[in-house]
Amino acid sequence: AQTNVTLYGIADAGIGMQDSDAPTDSAVTVFSGVQSTSRFGVRGSEDLGGGLKATFNIEAGVNWDTGAADGVFWQRRAVVGLASSWGEVRLGRDYTPGFLAGGVGDVMGYGLFGNWLTFTAQAGGYGITTRASNGLHYTGSFGGVTVRAMYAAGEDYTGNNVGDMYGLSGVYAAGPLSVAAYWQQTDFGPAGDGQQYGIGGQYNFGMFRVGLNYGAAEIDNQPDHTGWAIGAGMKVGSGEILAQYIQQDLDVAGGADPSAKSIGLAYVHPLSKRTNLYATYGQLKNEDGGAFGLRYSQSVVPAAGADADPKAFAVGIRHMF
Amino acid sequence: AQTNVTLYGIADAGIGMQDSDAPTDSAVTVFSGVQSTSRFGVRGSEDLGGGLKATFNIEAGVNWDTGAADGVFWQRRAVVGLASSWGEVRLGRDYTPGFLAGGVGDVMGYGLFGNWLTFTAQAGGYGITTRASNGLHYTGSFGGVTVRAMYAAGEDYTGNNVGDMYGLSGVYAAGPLSVAAYWQQTDFGPAGDGQQYGIGGQYNFGMFRVGLNYGAAEIDNQPDHTGWAIGAGMKVGSGEILAQYIQQDLDVAGGADPSAKSIGLAYVHPLSKRTNLYATYGQLKNEDGGAFGLRYSQSVVPAAGADADPKAFAVGIRHMF
Amino acid sequence: AQTNVTLYGIADAGIGMQDSDAPTDSAVTVFSGVQSTSRFGVRGSEDLGGGLKATFNIEAGVNWDTGAADGVFWQRRAVVGLASSWGEVRLGRDYTPGFLAGGVGDVMGYGLFGNWLTFTAQAGGYGITTRASNGLHYTGSFGGVTVRAMYAAGEDYTGNNVGDMYGLSGVYAAGPLSVAAYWQQTDFGPAGDGQQYGIGGQYNFGMFRVGLNYGAAEIDNQPDHTGWAIGAGMKVGSGEILAQYIQQDLDVAGGADPSAKSIGLAYVHPLSKRTNLYATYGQLKNEDGGAFGLRYSQSVVPAAGADADPKAFAVGIRHMF
Numbered sequence: 001a002q003t004n005v006t007l008y009g010i011a012d013a014g015i016g017m018q019d020s021d022a023p024t025d026s027a028v029t030v031f032s033g034v035q036s037t038s039r040f041g042v043r044g045s046e047d048l049g050g051g052l053k054a055t056f057n058i059e060a061g062v063n064w065d066t067g068a069a070d071g072v073f074w075q076r077r078a079v080v081g082l083a084s085s086w087g088e089v090r091l092g093r094d095y096t097p098g099f100l101a102g103g104v105g106d107v108m109g110y111g112l113f114g115n116w117l118t119f120t121a122q123a124g125g126y127g128i129t130t131r132a133s134n135g136l137h138y139t140g141s142f143g144g145v146t147v148r149a150m151y152a153a154g155e156d157y158t159g160n161n162v163g164d165m166y167g168l169s170g171v172y173a174a175g176p177l178s179v180a181a182y183w184q185q186t187d188f189g190p191a192g193d194g195q196q197y198g199i200g201g202q203y204n205f206g207m208f209r210v211g212l213n214y215g216a217a218e219i220d221n222q223p224d225h226t227g228w229a230i231g232a233g234m235k236v237g238s239g240e241i242l243a244q245y246i247q248q249d250l251d252v253a254g255g256a257d258p259s260a261k262s263i264g265l266a267y268v269h270p271l272s273k274r275t276n277l278y279a280t281y282g283q284l285k286n287e288d289g290g291a292f293g294l295r296y297s298q299s300v301v302p303a304a305g306a307d308a309d310p311k312a313f314a315v316g317i318r319h320m321f
Numbered sequence: 322a323q324t325n326v327t328l329y330g331i332a333d334a335g336i337g338m339q340d341s342d343a344p345t346d347s348a349v350t351v352f353s354g355v356q357s358t359s360r361f362g363v364r365g366s367e368d369l370g371g372g373l374k375a376t377f378n379i380e381a382g383v384n385w386d387t388g389a390a391d392g393v394f395w396q397r398r399a400v401v402g403l404a405s406s407w408g409e410v411r412l413g414r415d416y417t418p419g420f421l422a423g424g425v426g427d428v429m430g431y432g433l434f435g436n437w438l439t440f441t442a443q444a445g446g447y448g449i450t451t452r453a454s455n456g457l458h459y460t461g462s463f464g465g466v467t468v469r470a471m472y473a474a475g476e477d478y479t480g481n482n483v484g485d486m487y488g489l490s491g492v493y494a495a496g497p498l499s500v501a502a503y504w505q506q507t508d509f510g511p512a513g514d515g516q517q518y519g520i521g522g523q524y525n526f527g528m529f530r531v532g533l534n535y536g537a538a539e540i541d542n543q544p545d546h547t548g549w550a551i552g553a554g555m556k557v558g559s560g561e562i563l564a565q566y567i568q569q570d571l572d573v574a575g576g577a578d579p580s581a582k583s584i585g586l587a588y589v590h591p592l593s594k595r596t597n598l599y600a601t602y603g604q605l606k607n608e609d610g611g612a613f614g615l616r617y618s619q620s621v622v623p624a625a626g627a628d629a630d631p632k633a634f635a636v637g638i639r640h641m642f
Numbered sequence: 643a644q645t646n647v648t649l650y651g652i653a654d655a656g657i658g659m660q661d662s663d664a665p666t667d668s669a670v671t672v673f674s675g676v677q678s679t680s681r682f683g684v685r686g687s688e689d690l691g692g693g694l695k696a697t698f699n700i701e702a703g704v705n706w707d708t709g710a711a712d713g714v715f716w717q718r719r720a721v722v723g724l725a726s727s728w729g730e731v732r733l734g735r736d737y738t739p740g741f742l743a744g745g746v747g748d749v750m751g752y753g754l755f756g757n758w759l760t761f762t763a764q765a766g767g768y769g770i771t772t773r774a775s776n777g778l779h780y781t782g783s784f785g786g787v788t789v790r791a792m793y794a795a796g797e798d799y800t801g802n803n804v805g806d807m808y809g810l811s812g813v814y815a816a817g818p819l820s821v822a823a824y825w826q827q828t829d830f831g832p833a834g835d836g837q838q839y840g841i842g843g844q845y846n847f848g849m850f851r852v853g854l855n856y857g858a859a860e861i862d863n864q865p866d867h868t869g870w871a872i873g874a875g876m877k878v879g880s881g882e883i884l885a886q887y888i889q890q891d892l893d894v895a896g897g898a899d900p901s902a903k904s905i906g907l908a909y910v911h912p913l914s915k916r917t918n919l920y921a922t923y924g925q926l927k928n929e930d931g932g933a934f935g936l937r938y939s940q941s942v943v944p945a946a947g948a949d950a951d952p953k954a955f956a957v958g959i960r961h962m963f
Contacts, residue, residue: 003916003963005649007326007363011377011401013412015457015474024480030412030455030473032399040363040379042649042682044963046916054917054961056653058682058704062379066454067395067414074709080653080680080961091655091672091958093709133708134672136657152672153657159666274324274367275375316412319375319401321324321365328647328684332698332722334733336778336795345801351733351776351794353720361684361700383700387775388716388735595645595688596696637733640696640722642645642686 001047003054009040012297013064014278014316021311022304030065033298035111035268035278035318038064039076045083055088056080061298079137087140087147093133097148097182098196101169102128104180105200105213107231108242110297113282113312114264116213117295119227119248126217126225128196129184132165144174154187162189176204192220209233211244223250223257231264239269248292258290258306275319283311322368324375330361333618334385335599335637342632343625351386354619356432356589356599356639359385360397366404376409377401382619400458408461408468414454418469418503419517422490423449425501426521426534428552429563431618434603434633435585437534438616440548440569445612447538447546449517450505453486465495475508483510497525513541521550530554532565544571544578552585560590569613579611579627596640604632643689645696651682654939655706656920656958663953664946672707675940677753677910677920677960680706681718687725697730698722703940721779729782729789735775739790739824740838743811744770746822747842747855749873750884752939755924755954756906758855759937761869761890768859768867770838771826774807786816796829804831818846834862851875853886865892865899873906881911890934900932900948917961925953 014034019026032038041059048054059076060069070076074093081090099120103109106116120127135152147170154163167184179201186194198215213229227248234241242265249259266280284294286307293300294310301310335355340347353359362380369375380397381390391397395414402411420441424430427437441449453473461468468491475484488505500522507515519536534550548569555562563586570580587601605615607628614621615631622631656676661668674680683701690696701719703712712718716735723732741762745751748758762770777794789812796805809826821843828836840857855871869890876883884907891901908922926936928949935942936952943952 001914001916003961005963007328007649009363011379013401015412020478022478025478027476027478027480027482028474028485029476030457032413038399038401042651046914046961046963048913048917052913054913054959056961056963058653058706058709062395062399064379064399064401064413067379067393067397067399069394072709073394073711073715074704076709078674078704078706078709080655080706080959082959091657092674092706136672153670155669155671157662157664157667157669159669161669164670271369271373271375272322272367274322275369317375317401317403319324319367319377321326321367321377328649330684332700334722336733341799343799346799348797348799348801348803349795349806350797351778353734359720359722383716383720385700385720385722385734388700388714388718388720390715394715592690592694592696593643593688595643596690638696638722638724640645640688640698642647642688642698 003044003046005042005044007042008321009062010036010038010318010320011064012036012038012316012318014314016312016314018301018312019310020302020304021308025304031296031314031316032062032064034113034280034296034314034316037298038062041077051084053083054080055083055090063298075131087138090137092135093131094135094137096129096132096184097150097167097169098128098184098198099130100148101171101180101182102198102200102213102215104171104178105202105211105229106244107202107209107211107233108244108264108266112242112264112266112278112280113294113296113314114244114246114262114284115295115297116229116246117297118246118262118284118292119215119229121295122225122292123300126194126196126219128198128215128217129165129186144172146171146173156189160189161187163187178202188219194219207235223252225250236267239267242266242268249290256288258286258288260284260286260290260292262294274321275317277315277317279315281313283309285309324365324367326363326365328363329642330383331357331359331639331641332385333357333359333637333639335635337633337635339622339633340631341623341625342629346625352617352635352637353383353385355434355601355617355635355637358619359383362398372405374404375401376404376411396452408459411458413456414452415456415458417450417453417505418471418488418490419449419505419519420451421469422492422501422503423519423521423534423536425492425499426523426532426550427565428523428530428532428554429565429585429587433563433585433587433599433601434615434617434622434635435565435567435583435605436616436618437550437565437567438618439567439583439605439613440536440550442616443546443613444621446569446571447515447517447540449519449536449538450486450507465493467492477510481510482508484508499523509540515540528556544573546571557588560588563587563589570611577609580608581611581613582606583615595642596638598636598638600636602634604630606630645686645688647684647686649684650963651704652678652680652960652962653706654678654680654958654960656956658954658956660943660954661952662944662946663950667946673938673956673958674704674706676755676922676938676956676958679940680704683719693726695725696722697725697732717773729780732779734777735773736777736779738771738774738826739792739809739811740770740826740840741772742790743813743822743824744840744842744855744857746813746820747844747853747871748886749844749851749853749875750886750906750908754884754906754908754920754922755936755938755956756886756888756904756926757937757939758871758888759939760888760904760926760934761857761871763937764867764934765942768836768838768861770840770857770859771807771828786814788813798831802831803829805829820844830861836861849877865894867892878909881909884908884910891932898930900928900930902926902928902932902934904936916963917959919957919959921957923955925951927951
């Protein structure tokens with residue numbers, strides 16, 4: 001059959017201030033992807049008959065403030081697969097099961113200052129691995145349950161399986177309730193293994209919704225990284241006010257645990273189903289040597305150093321095409 | 322509402338000779354973008370109701386002779402914004418107001434050998450900054466007047482505002498007459514400021530048209546760069562013959578002023594509204610230590626050294642899709 | 643007239659093992675482009691009237707396992723030209739005439755383990771140059787004969803014509819028979835010239851088809867590289883079993899000739915006209931110091947060293963959109 005091919009993307013840019021808490025580091029900043037990472041992609045599917053479909057997707061990040069592409073051009077997604085009533089099997093680079101499940105409890109949806117990426121995507125922490133290359137990915141939906149499983153080849157030709165990764169997650173969604181759990185493991189070869197696991201959920205009361213998240217990430221012989229979040233949303237007219245508090249630390253054996261507390265605040269104002277304005281503020285407080293950064297969707301407001309407190313503010317527009 | 326998404330571009334390639342005036346440097350050359358820089362882009366808009374639209378555009382240069390992309394992939398344009406009867410506000414990377422106004426007096430339209438880029442886009446001069454990242458851009462049209470204003474954040478976190486840029490331009494077009502003026506300023510921090518300003522215009526007599534351009538660019542403690550151009554076009558059948566003379570120099574305090582005189586000649590022959598053939602020749606004469614290059618749209622025929630005289634010839638095709 | 647613009651590509655990914663014959667180098671591997679290099683492109687044409695068309699095409703390789711783009715983004719193709727009943731003339735980067743003719747005798751169609759790229763695209767051999775930048779390319783079809791000619795400018799400004807390339811090929815196809823021959827030459831300047839030439843063909847008996855290929859590549863003062871192949875295909879239900887044997891060597895004056903023998907096996911199972919599954923195995927045996935690699939479409943399974951015997955297996959899916 002003919003393949004339908006869709007060119008799609010998200011254009012998200014904002015203007016504000018960012019401050020990594022160095023003596024003179026505050027400046028007007030134009031941000032790309034505060035709410036959702038700016039991107040451009042091609043996806044499609046072909047009906048093969050008998051309920052079977054071929055599917056593909058490539059997706060590239062775009063820095064919508066400077067025009068820069070990501071270092072690996074299509075690093076956001078490069079998959080091809082088959083889908084049917086039993087689910088979808090894909091080969092290539094895709095989100096991990098853990099990352100997709102980790103977003104369920106985030107009222108900010110992995111976007112805006114102070115979202116749950118502030119735990120999952122820390123440069124120095126382990127959080128949740130966002131994507132995996134060279135993977136065999138499975139997603140299946142059965143009633144209200146979505147199951148995801150992944151094996152990604154480390155392609156280590158030294159015989160040590162370095163980089164091999166396994167992941168599993170489940171999401172249950174029914175009416176106002178969504179809950180999710182995940183577990184994934186990476187082989188670091190002689191250095192040991194790493195595990196990531198967590199749970200989260202949201203409950204939607206109509207005018208209000210609340211979200212909870214807990215995550216843990218453990219690499220052999222390194223400090224464990226754990227975090228939790230509580231967030232809430234409140235509808236105001238056609239828009240919504242969002243707030244989230246996150247606490248995380250690294251469990252250093254026999255020493256102080258570098259930790260961070262962060263808050264994120266946002267107001268999202270829809271202009272249509274595809275376009276909205278937003279205003280958002282976030283602040284992160286590092287303690288005991290912590291140097292965690294404050295995340296937005298596309299990037300991070302870094303801490304200038306240990307115990308520095310990054311913060312940022314932006315107003316912007318997100319358009320999904 | 323649904324977003325309309327358009328994939329568009331320009332495929333421009335030609336074959337000829339280029340000579341930077343080194344002893345053995347002349348060779349058959351296949352050029353990309355002699356008339357218009359070869360490119361590929363995605364743009365679209367969504368009707369938000371009440372006369373309001375969301376708009377976006379990303380655009381990438383393509384070397385249509387080798388397949389190479391630009392170093393910054395979408396460096397030609399990466400904007401998202403809102404448009405209405407009051408104009409359009411965009412965030413991201415875009416042309417500067419000065420660059421767009423500077424093209425009004427160029428009969429060659431910033432393309433073909435010897436066009437006004439020969440002044441604006443000199444590596445060693447200052448000319449007119451073509452684009453700015455991290456910008457807040459405004460364009461409004463009122464009757465025959467188009468006003469453009471820009472603030473671009475230098476995002477200098479050292480407290481010195483290095484790279485902050487401001488620009489303003491106006492274009493008046495009515496019947497056969499178009500005139501334009503611009504002014505823009507860049508903050509270089511402790512090194513001082515830079516200003517760029519100029520005026521230009523064209524008058525269309527029907528069979529003939531003439532264009533004039535003047536530009537000046539001044540950075541504190543550096544030689545001022547000034548240039549002017551006179552150009553003309555004459556219709557021949559369905560095509561047009563174009564010619565332009567440009568003179569420019571750097572005002573070195575207490576010394577000889579490196580300068581250049583250039584001529585550009587071209588014939589443009591339309592095959593349709595979207596496709597044309599062209600033949601073009603340009604020559605630049607450097608004097609008093611000048612090392613200016615001869616520009617076409619996508620790139621430059623460099624001078625081999627001080628006082629060298631680059632020249633080039635090409636025939637080619639431009640297709641706009 | 644309006645230009646029709648098509649976004650197209652191939653998504654090909656598989657999973658299997660690859661072994662370059664180093665002591666511990668075998669590992670599960672996710673491959674991109676085993677059958678056909680994964681890619682993404684934009685092409686179109688405009689009807690100019692009188693039987694004349696403007697045509698363009700840019701095409702980019704995509705590593706569908708990791709999301710990586712090629713080093714030169716649109717290196718697969720970047721052409722613009724004119725087409726009519728007399729043929730098509732294109733400027734830019736395109737396949738060489740020799741490469742396109744060299745595929746005629748390859749039953750595996752330059753894809754799957756052990757295809758004819760194993761001769762043409764050896765890193766250390768000379769084979770057949772796949773593409774040329776800065777080219778003037780001609781293709782014309784007259785009855786069953788397709789003629790291709792190319793001149794590509796080396797753009798060598800030192801006066802030595804280094805990199806200038808000429809190519810010519812012809813393909814005759816009538817009913818079950820296809821035959822092809824090519825010759826091309828590259829100027830290496832003071833180091834001399836290089837020639838590539840060969841012949842090949844296929845005959846389709848209905849249930850069976852057989853293919854033969856012979857190629858030679860000679861650079862002045864370097865060992866000649868020659869190879870030949872015999873391949874066959876047999877239909878099995880809706881699918882096809884393919885097999886090919888290739889033998890190649892480098893003719894070293896007064897010494898042993900490094901050589902390789904390779905076999906490729908594959909089964910291709912169509913799910914539709916645009917989508918198929920495949921399973922393929924290939925093995926290459928290097929002798930007398932040979933270090934040839936085993937090719938699939940997008941890349942190579944390298945030999946770990948001299949006389950190493952690379953082999954690989956994969957099952958995968960190819961979707962053409």
